[in-house]
Amino acid sequence: MLTTRMKSQPQYPPLEWDRKGRQHIVFVSAEDPALARHLFEDPPEGDLTVIHLSEDAEANASGWQVSLPPGSKRRVTRRLDSALQKLHESLDQASMGARLYLVGNEDIIWQASKVADRFGMGADAVRRHRLGTLARPVYCVHCRTTTRGVRTNVADCSGCGRALFVRDHFSRHLGAYMGFQIDAEKPGELPTIEEVYR
Amino acid sequence: MTTNATALSAVIYKVSELAPDVREFTLIPGNDELFPLYSAGSHVVLSLPIGGRIHRNAYSLLGDPARRDHWRIAVRRQQSSRGGSAWLHDEARAGMYIDLSPPVNLFSLVRTARHHVLVAGGIGITPILSQARELARLGASFEVHYAFRGPANAVFLHDLKAIAPDRVHPHDSDRDGQLEFGPLLARQALGTHLYICGPQGMVDACMQAGARLGWPSKHLHSEQFIAPAGGEPFEVELKRSGKRFTVPRDLSLLETLELNQVDTPSLCRGGACGQCELEVLDATGALVHHDVYLSAEERASGRKIMPCVSRLDGGCLVLNH
Numbered sequence: 001m002l003t004t005r006m007k008s009q010p011q012y013p014p015l016e017w018d019r020k021g022r023q024h025i026v027f028v029s030a031e032d033p034a035l036a037r038h039l040f041e042d043p044p045e046g047d048l049t050v051i052h053l054s055e056d057a058e059a060n061a062s063g064w065q066v067s068l069p070p071g072s073k074r075r076v077t078r079r080l081d082s083a084l085q086k087l088h089e090s091l092d093q094a095s096m097g098a099r100l101y102l103v104g105n106e107d108i109i110w111q112a113s114k115v116a117d118r119f120g121m122g123a124d125a126v127r128r129h130r131l132g133t134l135a136r137p138v139y140c141v142h143c144r145t146t147t148r149g150v151r152t153n154v155a156d157c158s159g160c161g162r163a164l165f166v167r168d169h170f171s172r173h174l175g176a177y178m179g180f181q182i183d184a185e186k187p188g189e190l191p192t193i194e195e196v197y198r
Numbered sequence: 199m200t201t202n203a204t205a206l207s208a209v210i211y212k213v214s215e216l217a218p219d220v221r222e223f224t225l226i227p228g229n230d231e232l233f234p235l236y237s238a239g240s241h242v243v244l245s246l247p248i249g250g251r252i253h254r255n256a257y258s259l260l261g262d263p264a265r266r267d268h269w270r271i272a273v274r275r276q277q278s279s280r281g282g283s284a285w286l287h288d289e290a291r292a293g294m295y296i297d298l299s300p301p302v303n304l305f306s307l308v309r310t311a312r313h314h315v316l317v318a319g320g321i322g323i324t325p326i327l328s329q330a331r332e333l334a335r336l337g338a339s340f341e342v343h344y345a346f347r348g349p350a351n352a353v354f355l356h357d358l359k360a361i362a363p364d365r366v367h368p369h370d371s372d373r374d375g376q377l378e379f380g381p382l383l384a385r386q387a388l389g390t391h392l393y394i395c396g397p398q399g400m401v402d403a404c405m406q407a408g409a410r411l412g413w414p415s416k417h418l419h420s421e422q423f424i425a426p427a428g429g430e431p432f433e434v435e436l437k438r439s440g441k442r443f444t445v446p447r448d449l450s451l452l453e454t455l456e457l458n459q460v461d462t463p464s465l466c467r468g469g470a471c472g473q474c475e476l477e478v479l480d481a482t483g484a485l486v487h488h489d490v491y492l493s494a495e496e497r498a499s500g501r502k503i504m505p506c507v508s509r510l511d512g513g514c515l516v517l518n519h
Binding site (some may be wrong): 020021022023046091094095096097098099119120121122124125 | 310311312383384385386387388389390409411412413414415416417
């Protein structure tokens with residue numbers, strides 16, 4: 001239905017350290033042992049803190065733990081709200097010159113971005129890398145509810161129940177894709193529903 | 199722009215000697231209207247009649263941005279002055295009319311900053327004063343570092359302390375040496391923006407410390423107006439009009455173009471704003487860049503020049519103008 005790429009849709013270049021930074025905070029919520037190894041085998045200068053959101057009880061077997069460079073700190077939590085709270089605490093202690101790396105699915109990356117925004121971190125102090133599910137957070141333009149974990153091209157709004165078409169139009173401010181009612185003119189007439197965001 | 203350069207008229211209302219080489223001028227509107235509003239950090243360009251021609255210099259507005267009935271500027275006598283600051287020190291008197299441009303801001307505050315660090319060196323205090331007034335009014339978090347050479351030169355310390363009683367850090371460079379930027383920049387919280395106005399060496403030291411400590415460049419703001427330095431005379435050829443002039447030793451390229459009625463938009467006339475940028479098509483001498491606007495890459499390309507302060511070291515300059 002939409003063939004050209006939306007300018008608003010974020011792109012995530014391969015993740016590398018920003019070596020101009022003097023303190024590095026990594027917020028990870030998905031696993032990629034090869035990426036962890038790649039980053040951690042040549043860590044940047046300065047303090048390194050990893051905030052690790054892992055629902056897995058075996059988090060200590062994660063690449064984010066086994067490859068962790070000596071001298072760096074890792075704080076593990078199973079809950080998103082507690083991970084965001086730990087991020088808030090770390091940024092509160094950080095000084096100008098710190099860099100933030102957000103690794104995980106888009107929903108979590110952009111929720112964490114809101115925390116960084118509150119600390120006035122500009123685009124040149126934050127790097128983002130998408131990892132894990134492509135499921136989308138979808139913002140209903142009618143009732144302003146965000147429905148999380150949407151995998152289909154059309155999904156019911158968790159707020160008002162409207163059948164929302166999921167656009168590629170992304171709002172960094174809201175951290176969600178825009179969804180609008182697909183059957184407003186002909187109620188009940190829906191396109192084939194497919195799982196497109198795995 | 200050239201057409202705006204003398205859009206306002208003012209009367210010198212009061213002249214105060216603040217230090218042997220620093221004078222403050224209070225300007226009031228030259229007609230019955232109020233001055234326009236300006237934002238903190240703005241400057242105006244004064245048109246001064248010197249030796250039968252108009253000499254234009256930029257000065258920051260140091261007063262309260264909310265006041266429209268008078269504006270304040272301060273002028274330090276430049277040792278290498280070609281007439282502007284010397285005229286304001288030796289010739290300017292209360293009651294004289296002066297033409298000036300509307301305010302332009304190349305040094306504005308970032309309203310979303312969580313904390314502001316203002317740094318002034320010497321006469322660089324002028325834009326910092328209006329910024330401090332604005333931040334105090336907004337109730338924003340800020341601190342001011344004011345470096346000067348000996349108490350006699352701390353001309354605005356009293357004003358500054360009145361604006362922000364507990365946030366002013368005076369620094370007497372004669373007594374304490376150079377202001378150290380390392381410790382100052384290392385301890386600032388995330389979301390801090392720094393603004394510095396002062397001598398070139400001081401600004402350079404600050405920017406280097408910021409880069410070394412990992413400050414993103416967008417958080418480091420500076421303003422410097424460079425006085426046009428004279429140099430070797432050179433020829434200038436304008437490709438579009440086919441005109442050709444000689445730029446003499448003591449005039450800038452921009453001034454020469456203006457004397458010859460070649461319309462060249464300009465704003466700050468001090469190498470800071472980029473408005474007067476011209477495209478270089480050919481040059482048979484070395485380009486001597488004095489501006490703080492062009493990037494190192496742009497300078498290296500040899501395709502651009504800021505005619506307000508930069509020139510050619512002899513030879514002929516061909517411009518797409």
